[in-house]
Amino acid sequence: MAVIEHALLPVRPGMEAAFEAAFAEARPLIEASPGFLGIAIHRPLESGAAYLLLARWRSVADHRDGFRMSDRYRRWRALLHPFYDPVPEVNYFGEDI
Template sequence: MVIEIANFQLAPGKTEAFFNAMDQATVLLRAAEGYLGHTVGIGVESPETATLIVVWRSYADHVELFEPSEPHEQFIGMLDGLYEGEISVVHVEAESPQRPLSLLMSQNDA
């Protein structure tokens, strides 16, 4: 399992439009081979930055299947003009036999 973390520098005055477009665009993510889930939010310390976190079955599902696809082009197109510069993307190996994934909240967090 791989987690994609994508940071978008939002265009001035486009925060609401970005999140509205992202709500529509994530339909394309959900249909992608290897997609397992996602969340999107705004930076606490830097509210001009939005972060999209996508959980993929594998790195290849994201970069070899989704990125070169027409749905990816449509996804990026739906966000066109709502962010500035390049999207900063990193991938994190989230689970291995030595490091199982645990995203469960503690009893105190519930």
């Protein structure tokens, strides 16, 4: 069973274009991670709303103990976290019921 990582990404107002460019640069970092199955990021339709990130992993451990403990994550964080206010909260979900 795959795991869905869910995060709302509160990008600072006025920084959306720069965030999207940074995300395009960061995307290969997560895609190269063992256990990674796919990612989708959705733009907000309302001003000031957060982006929605949905990533699929083989397991929570692949994300939390694999990617988040890697050098790839340190680079991901350096590229993307300056855009967030506050830092996003990550939740995990199982597949459809």
